[in-house]
Amino acid sequence: MDNNDNHHEPCPIARSLAVAGDAWSLLILRDAHAGLTRFDQFRKSMGIAPTMLTRRLAALTEEGLLEKRRYSEHPPREEYLLTAAGRDFLPVLFMIGAWGRQHRGGGKLTQFFDAETGTEIKAIAVDEVTGAKIGTRPMRVLVPGE
C-alpha cells in the first residue's frame, strides 16, 4: 500500500493503518503489552523471521509506538519499550481480540481477568458521551470538504 503522507487523509482509520496496519506490527504490540521487550523474546513468541522483526521494530519505533533503550553497555544490547502512544493501542488490541473470541472462538482461548474483581474481562466499545454501545444507535458522518 501507500503508507506515507497521511497528513491530508481525513479518515482516522486510514491514518492508524498507515502506522500499524499489518499483522506483525499488531502482534508485536500485543507481545509488548504482555511484557516482552527483547528481540529474541518477540522472535520466539511469534516465530517471525529476524529480518521481518528488525524491520517491524524499526518502523514501530520510528512511528513512536516503541522506544529503543540500551539495557546493557557491555555487550551493547537494546530492548524495546512501549511509549504512551503504544500503550494507547491496547483498546484496539482488546477489540480485535473480542471479535476473534466471538467469531473464531473454537478450542482453547487465552483469557483476561480483572485482578481486583476476578471477573473475566469482556471488552466492548462505547461512546464515552452517551454511554451507548458503538453500533447500536444511528449516527451521522461529517466528512470535511463535502
Next chain:
Amino acid sequence: MDNNDNHHEPCPIARSLAVAGDAWSLLILRDAHAGLTRFDQFRKSMGIAPTMLTRRLAALTEEGLLEKRRYSEHPPREEYLLTAAGRDFLPVLFMIGAWGRQHRGGGKLTQFFDAETGTEIKAIAVDEVTGAKIGTRPMRVLVPGE
C-alpha cells in the same frame, strides 16, 4: 504470514488477524460500514487496484464478513453486503479510528455524531462487567496449557 489453521492458536487477536489483518481488508470493512456495496464504489473510494480488490473481497466473503448478492440478472452483477460478523467489526474500526484521532490527528478529520443527541462520538473500550476503561486496571492473563 501464515494465515491458515488458527484453530489451535489460543490468542484471539491472532485469530482475528488471520481473517482481516491487512490494511485493505480493514478499509473495505470501513467502506462497507459506510454503505458501499459495489466493486466500483470500493475501487474508487480507496484507489485500490482491481486485482487486489477482487482478492480481498473474495477473502472477506470466504471468511464470512461479507456476502455476495446478485442485484441484477441482466446484466449479471453482484454486490457485497456486510454479514453479522462483518457488522461486529465496527467496534474494532472505531477503536482504530480513536487511536488515529489521538495520535495522528493533525488537519481535517472525519467526525461521527450520535444522531439522537448530536454529540460527537468518542469511542472508548471498557470492560462490560466492571465498567472500567480497558488498560486502567491491573489484569491477570490465563494462557491455556501453562
Next chain:
DNA sequence: AGTGTTAGTATCAAATCAGTACTAACAATA
C-alpha cells in the same frame, strides 16, 4: 580456546502487490 547468548545483517528464492490493459455482458444513444 571453545561454547553460549543476544541482536541483529546478508543473501536469495518465493510470494504478493500494483498498474495497466483488456474482456464480458449488457444498456443507452446516435
Next chain:
DNA sequence: TATTGTTAGTACTGATTTGATACTAACACT
C-alpha cells in the same frame, strides 16, 4: 446498426515485500 458507456471483473507483468537460512558482532562464561 454502430458507437459509447457502465460494471465487474481477469490477464499480464514488473516491482516490492516476505520468509528462510546462514552468518556476524560483541561480548560472557567455563
